[in-house]
Amino acid sequence: MGRIQKMMLTGECNQCGACCFTRSGAVCENLEILTREGLPNATRCRVYSERYDGLPIRMIAKDGRILKGYYCAKNSPAEVSVIIEMGIKKGVCSLTRVDDADRAGAEQLKRKTT
């Protein structure tokens, strides 16, 4: 798990909201959906400036059920892994993994020298 803690992201969030959903499609009750999840500026967090790692949140399941026992993971290693899983791997997140960026940089350098 040490690897997850060391992973870092870079870039600016486009507020697509993908990382505020669970894999089963439940969504944080604080997420206001303006257009469609996954599109840039599609969502807004109603508690964005006050949110913190460990903030208790309720999730709303696809069938409308309220799910308890969830927490906002702001700026935590858990948040990084959710962003990778729900945003980057799905191709909707505007952030980049720093280790990926390093690899891209190294490849560019290689190309420049050949």
Ligand code: SF4
């Ligand atoms: S409280 Fe956290 S999980 Fe909920 S919408 Fe805001 S950022 Fe997303």
Ligand code: SF4
């Ligand atoms: S998936 Fe990425 S771009 Fe979308 S809201 Fe989460 S951090 Fe922002």
